[in-house]
Amino acid sequence: MGAHLLVQISSGLCCLKKNSAAPSLISGPHPRTRPLSTVCAASPTHPTSTIQIVGGNTPGWYGNSNLHFSDTFNNHEDEFDWVDLDNELYHWTKALRPVQWYPGHIAKTEKELKEQLKLMDVVIEVRDARIPMSTSHPQMDSWLGNRKRILVLNREDMISAADRNAWASYYANQGTKVVFANGKLGMGALKMGRLAKTLAAGVNIKRRAKGLLPRPVRAGIVGYPNVGKSSLINRLLKRRMCLAAPRPGVTRVLKWVRFGTDLELLDSPGIIPMRISDQSAAIKLAMCDDIGDRSYDFADVAAILVQMLTKFPSVGNAVLCQRYKLDADSTCGKTFVQKLANHLFNGDGNQAAFRILADFRKGKFGWHALERPPK
Numbered sequence: 531m532g533a534h535l536l537v538q539i540s541s542g543l544c545c546l547k548k549n550s551a552a553p554s555l556i557s558g559p560h561p562r563t564r565p566l567s568t569v570c571a572a573s574p575t576h577p578t579s580t581i582q583i584v585g586g587n588t589p590g591w592y593g594n595s596n597l598h599f600s601d602t603f604n605n606h607e608d609e610f611d612w613v614d615l616d617n618e619l620y621h622w623t624k625a626l627r628p629v630q631w632y633p634g635h636i637a638k639t640e641k642e643l644k645e646q647l648k649l650m651d652v653v654i655e656v657r658d659a660r661i662p663m664s665t666s667h668p669q670m671d672s673w674l675g676n677r678k679r680i681l682v683l684n685r686e687d688m689i690s691a692a693d694r695n696a697w698a699s700y701y702a703n704q705g706t707k708v709v710f711a712n713g714k715l716g717m718g719a720l721k722m723g724r725l726a727k728t729l730a731a732g733v734n735i736k737r738r739a740k741g742l743l744p745r746p747v748r749a750g751i752v753g754y755p756n757v758g759k760s761s762l763i764n765r766l767l768k769r770r771m772c773l774a775a776p777r778p779g780v781t782r783v784l785k786w787v788r789f790g791t792d793l794e795l796l797d798s799p800g801i802i803p804m805r806i807s808d809q810s811a812a813i814k815l816a817m818c819d820d821i822g823d824r825s826y827d828f829a830d831v832a833a834i835l836v837q838m839l840t841k842f843p844s845v846g847n848a849v850l851c852q853r854y855k856l857d858a859d860s861t862c863g864k865t866f867v868q869k870l871a872n873h874l875f876n877g878d879g880n881q882a883a884f885r886i887l888a889d890f891r892k893g894k895f896g897w898h899a900l901e902r903p904p905k
């Protein structure tokens with residue numbers, strides 16, 4: 531497999547003090563930087579637009595009197611500066627060798643997908659709600675042109691209410707349609723399907739005007755690896771029509787499935803740029819398991835994750851110390867990983883790093899987005 535790369539951390543990392551209708555398979559091709567460490571307010575802007583935001587277990591972000599802002603992180607919201615964190619992350623990752631991952635199946639299907647996208651009535655772009663910017667493909671806009679588009683922030687269960695509010699406000703202000711979804715439990719999937727049909731309704735109005743019979747709406751599901759594309763399709767169809775598993779690169783070929791009589795969905799392999807120029811984004815992909823694990827060094831990524839987590843008010847040293855019975859008082863993640871290795875894994879830094887990453891992915895430090903919208 532064409533996976534290549536490697537990360538080697540240098541000592542510079544430390545201490546630089548994100549239907550019911552039965553589905554059927556359709557075979558064959560379808561017809562930075564400013565000085566570090568100043569703390570200032572970072573409150574999300576509030577929505578002024580009436581753009582529809584739907585989804586998940588948090589229906590109606592506007593006018594919802596049940597919204598609670600009581601989580602700890604939100605209490606500290608005004609004290610936390612995401613710009614500072616981004617700047618620090620930039621410096622931490624600068625010391626590493628670039629993380630790059632472009633396996634053969636992506637190279638092969640990217641071309642094919644670009645061709646298929648031309649046939650779509652609507653494109654559903656799925657991103658990881660923990661890192662919506664880092665799972666945004668730089669070429670997606672040019673591939674999609676004026677095509678109708680729905681943005682799905684999946685894994686909404688893996689972020690806090692404050693994170694969701696910040697992203698909902700941001701996209702509402704931009705006039706972008708967003709569905710918050712949970713591909714594991716299904717929240718948001720039906721709404722995503724309905725929205726796709728609504729947005730593409732014009733197709734059949736035009737066909738009728740020309741005396742043609744209506745045809746099913748074609749929706750392409752695209753996004754980075756492991757963001758939950760196939761799971762969302764399975765939840766919508768209420769059947770396991772597409773292979774889904776907790777690792778990037780599971781779907782390797784394009785696959786059409788039908789939802790009832792009026793919607794066809796194209797599942798696609800996760801697509802990632804051939805060269806990731808933003809290495810802060812690459813590290814966040816690694817933390818969230820959205821990039822092949824042969825592309826990075828666990829210890830390096832875990833060390834940076836520890837440094838990030840110690841900065842989050844709702845995690846900090848206290849939560850890390852509580853979980854591992856180890857003091858994470860310094861800003862040196864690498865030292866912490868080694869201490870954990872000595873404490874639990876006979877000095878095996880790789881195992882210690884894997885434990886930290888796995889714990890983060892399981893929400894053992896609470897659920898957090900690793901990035902917030904730009905101001």
Ligand SMILES: Nc1nc2c(ncn2[C@@H]2O[C@H](COP(=O)(O)OP(=O)(O)OP(=O)(O)O)[C@@H](O)[C@H]2O)c(=O)[nH]1
Binds near residue numbers: 684687711712755
């Ligand atoms: N907690 C949580 N897990 C999810 C969610 N969506 C998907 N998953 C899990 O994430 C894993 C990956 O899901 P897939 O649907 O295979 O992701 P994909 O985007 O199709 O991945 P590729 O085919 O590799 O590009 C699976 O184990 C799912 O159960 C979600 O919203 N929340």
Ligand SMILES: [Mg+2]
Binds near residue numbers: 759760774781799
């Ligand atoms: Mg898939």
